[in-house]
Every structure is written in structure tokens, then in C-alpha cells.
């Protein structure tokens with residue numbers, strides 16, 4: 203079975219680890235969000251691609267969900283001693299090596315998709331990891347600070363500001379001109395099922411869908427498209443998805459997120475058992491829904507979720 207998964211960072215990566223356990227023989231292509239990418243210290247950092255790669259390759263820092271295990275911070279300390287920041291973004295020494303290799307290869311003319319393939323040759327994630335685009339897309343968030351509106355990079359909003367102020371708008375800068383990376387549209391066209399993990403519907407999956415051609419390819423693929431709600435009991439399972447949902451006028455409920463994707467895109471939607479009451483509303487909007495446990499407490503729980511998503515896909519296919 204050929205499965206295409208649109209993935210953000212931690213939620214997408216942990217779901218994928220479960221999917222690999224639930225469907226060990228499946229041929230999985232991951233389309234990774236690159237709107238979170240940022241240039242710092244002269245280096246190109248791709249947090250979501252790296253989170254998927256490290257998680258599936260066994261190198262992730264399990265507690266924080268991003269960055270490397272057994273990390274040290276000598277380089278960051280040395281940079282700070284020169285007065286070079288930003289101090290709010292935690293880059294470890296092991297992680298730095300990944301960004302140096304990536305930046306070197308990009309400077310030599312390789313596209314991000316080829317660089318990602320080269321990095322994955324080391325990590326062997328067991329899936330085909332593709333960036334959504336080789337073109338630069340950067341998510342910016344409009345915020346009001348001291349009575350003035352300004353746009354900040356998504357990482358600055360998420361990490362430095364901890365999403366403590368309301369997001370007034372979220373803009374995937376460059377998305378309109380971006381082209382899907384080589385292999386993206388082909389993988390979607392050849393897929394037997396497309397899955398949306400419990401990733402952020404705005405800044406992760408929403409950004410991938412903002413690349414012209416990707417949403418259309420999924421809608422036209424003619425195969426089941428099944429998603430898992432990142433909202434459980436009216437709150438994000440992880441992160442601050444409610445802040446960016448509010449910016450696009452979507453309520454932080456499992457039903458509202460399903461409605462946001464819409465029945466033109468989504469065939470099936472899994473909500474957590476605490477949101478079982480929402481199933482009827484989602485189904486009356488034309489999306490098949492089931493209530494199952496959606497807390498990824500460990501890989502076994504993530505595998506059970508993946509199993510349910512694939513079962514729902516078969517149900518809507520029938």
C-alpha cells in the first residue's frame with residue numbers, strides 16, 4: 203500500500219513512527235512542511251524535516267520532541283560570547299552539523315529535496331521524506347506589539363514569544379510562487395491513501411496545502427483522505443495551535459478543524475473519544491468520523507491511531 207502523509211514537526215513525526223509500526227510493509231512518502239524553515243547563523247534550518255528525520259531515524263531528543271539526543275551547546279555558547287544571537291533559539295552542536303551539511307549542499311547548487319535525501323541516507327527514516335517545495339516559503343505571523351502591527355518569523359512567534367500575543371494573521375510568504383518539490387505530485391497521484399496526522403492545521407498542513415497544486419492533487423487523487431484531529435477536548439494536544447487557528451477565524455474544536463479542511467478535501471476524520479459528541483456534526487458536513495483515543499502517549503498508542511486511520515480509509519473507500 204502506498205501512503206502519503208503531510209507532516210509538520212513533533213505530532214507528524216510521532217504519528218509516522220506509529221504508522222510504520224502499524225503498516226510495516228507500506229510504502230510511505232512524507233511531504234514535509236518547510237514554512238517553519240529559518241536562516242540563522244548563516245545556516246539553513248529545517249525544523250520539521252529534521253524532526254521527522256531524527257524521530258524516525260532514532261536521533262531525536264524524546265523529551266522535547268525536537269533536536270538531537272545527547273546534545274551539547276558549545277557552539278551556541280561560543281557564538282554568544284561573540285555577542286552573536288539569537289539566544290532564544292536552541293541549536294545544539296550535533297544539530298549544527300546537520301545544518302552545516304545542508305547549507306553547504308544548497309550553496310553547491312543542490313535543491314532542498316536532494317539535500318534532504320542525502321541527509322536521510324544517514325538516518326534511514328524508513329520513509330521517503332520530501333520537502334513540500336524546493337522553493338523558499340517562510341511563514342510569518344502578524345502581531346500587535348506596543349500598539350504597532352509587525353510581522354515576525356514563525357519561529358520568533360512560536361519560540362521567542364511563546365505565542366503569548368494573539369496572532370492577527372498567518373502568511374506563508376512565497377507559497378503562491380512555490381512549486382511542489384520533485385516527486386510530490388507524483389507520490390500523491392500514485393497514493394492509495396492520504397493521511398493528515400494531528401499536525402497543526404494552519405502552520406503545518408495548511409502551509410503544505412498552500413503550495414499551488416498540492417491541494418488540487420490530493421482532491422483529484424480519488425483515494426481516501428483521512429485526518430486525525432490535533433484538537434482534543436477543545437484544546438491543542440501540543441503546542442499553541444489555538445492561537446493560529448483564531449487568526450484564520452477557526453474555532454479550536456475537532457469539528458471546526460474538520461470543517462476548515464472541508465468535505466471537498468477530507469473523506470474521514472478521527473476525533474478523540476472525549477469529542478465523541480462531535481461525530482454527528484462532522485458526518486452531517488459530509489465527512490465520515492469516528493471517535494478513538496488520540497493521545498500519542500507512546501509508539502503503541504500512535505500505532506493504534508494509525509491503524510484506526512487506515513481502517514477509516516478502507517471504510518470510506520468501500
Ligand SMILES: O=c1nc2n(C[C@H](O)[C@H](O)[C@H](O)CO)c3cc(O)ccc3cc-2c(=O)[nH]1
Nearest residue numbers: 211212238248249252268269290291292361
Ligand atoms: O521551543 C523551542 N522549539 C525549538 N525547535 C522546535 C521548533 O521551533 C517548532 O516546534 C517547530 O518548528 C514547529 O513544528 C527547534 C527545532 C529544530 O529543528 C532546531 C532547533 C529548535 C529550537 C527550538 C527552541 O529553542 N525552542
